[in-house]
Amino acid sequence: MxxxxxxxxxxxxxxxxxxVNETYFREAENQFASLLSAYETENKIHQELFKAEIRNLPLYGYGIKGFTLSMIECALELSNQQLPPKILNQILEIGKDMLEKPxxxxxxxxxxxxxxxxxxxxxxxxxxxxxxxxxxxxxxxxxxxxxxxxxxxxxxxxxxxxxxxxxxxxxxxxxxxxxxxxxxxxxxxxxxxxxxxxxxxxxxxxxxxxxxxxxxxxxxxxxxxxxxxxx
Incomplete structure (x- = not known):
């Protein structure tokens, strides 16, 4: 061959x-789903986040920054544009933490x-x-x-x-x-x-x-x- x-x-x-890379994304997705659990089931949150990522690939490309923007967009949609600033900040921290991973x-x-x-x-x-x-x-x-x-x-x-x-x-x-x-x-x-x-x-x-x-x-x-x- x-x-x-x-x-x-x-x-x-x-x-x-x-x-190692994908492991960090799985961890971040679980953190995100936990943060938004008041708005939807965690399984639904995972599905909607994936949809947002794929929808945004032509705009943001691949990587943590695009993933973070997709998390924010997804959270705003799931919360009916009522996302508390505290949760928004926590989402940003998830992204920053990913960028600082060893x-x-x-x-x-x-x-x-x-x-x-x-x-x-x-x-x-x-x-x-x-x-x-x-x-x-x-x-x-x-x-x-x-x-x-x-x-x-x-x-x-x-x-x-x-x-x-x-x-x-x-x-x-x-x-x-x-x-x-x-x-x-x-x-x-x-x-x-x-x-x-x-x-x-x-x-x-x-x-x-x-x-x-x-x-x-x-x-x-x-x-x-x-x-x-x-x-």
Whole structure:
């Protein structure tokens, strides 16, 4: 499935591939639902927040800031525009707390980067808020492993093609490693690159793929450290 002789550049997704991310969003969603429990059931609150996030993606993009704005919008709707200032402030604090979370590297990340750094050009290809991703990379201590950092607003076929053009490499020389089939695996496979799926224990609903085409093949690993055996 992967022609390792042709691979020259290996790209890593950041959130939930290099470090913990989605766990913090789940915690924030639960805090938000608890705050708004006087207005609706927690299950309904989760549903309405997700709707607000998806509705706002074209405006805010991905990341904590857009998520926080969606929480505020959702809270105003659920409270019939009667949201107490105290709760509004608590929602803002949830967002700020997320932005200040420590960067917790996933098990095996440094081992893998050390093993690959002298054989391949390593880059980060992630999506989200530019400032937030730059801060997390700086706090991670991993920057010195990477030749290039690409923070993308989307990770679709044309976005990857733009990245390959910028790096001046052919698709068959490019390997993407990430936790999301929708963002990290299927798009790059569709333009002729290679990909490895390393699932995280929780996935954002928007990133879930119910069914993949029968002719699409890619390795799925239990742990990122298994990558070195493939390469």
């Amino acid at each position: 992967i022609n390792k002789e042709k691979i020259k550049v290996i790209a890593f997704d950041a959130d939930d591939t290099l470090w 960067v917790v590297l996933l098990e095996g990340v440094i081992t893998v980067l050390e093993a690959l750094k002298d054989q391949y050009k390593l880059i980060v290809a992630t999506k989200g808020d530019l400032l937030d991703q730059e801060k997390k990379l700086a706090k991670s201590g991993l920057l010195h492993y990477f030749h290039h950092i690409e923070v993308m607003s989307e990770k679709k076929e044309n976005d990857y093609q733009k990245l390959l053009n910028h790096l001046d490499i052919a698709p068959e020389a490019f390997l993407m490693i990430g936790n999301s089939l929708k963002s990290d695996v299927l798009p790059i496979l569709s333009i002729g690159g290679s990909a490895i799926h390393v699932p995280f224990h929780t996935t954002w609903q928007f990133e879930e793929v119910k069914k993949t085409p029968a002719d699409v093949q890619y390795p799925t690993l239990n742990n990122i450290t298994e990558i070195t055996a493939l390469l």
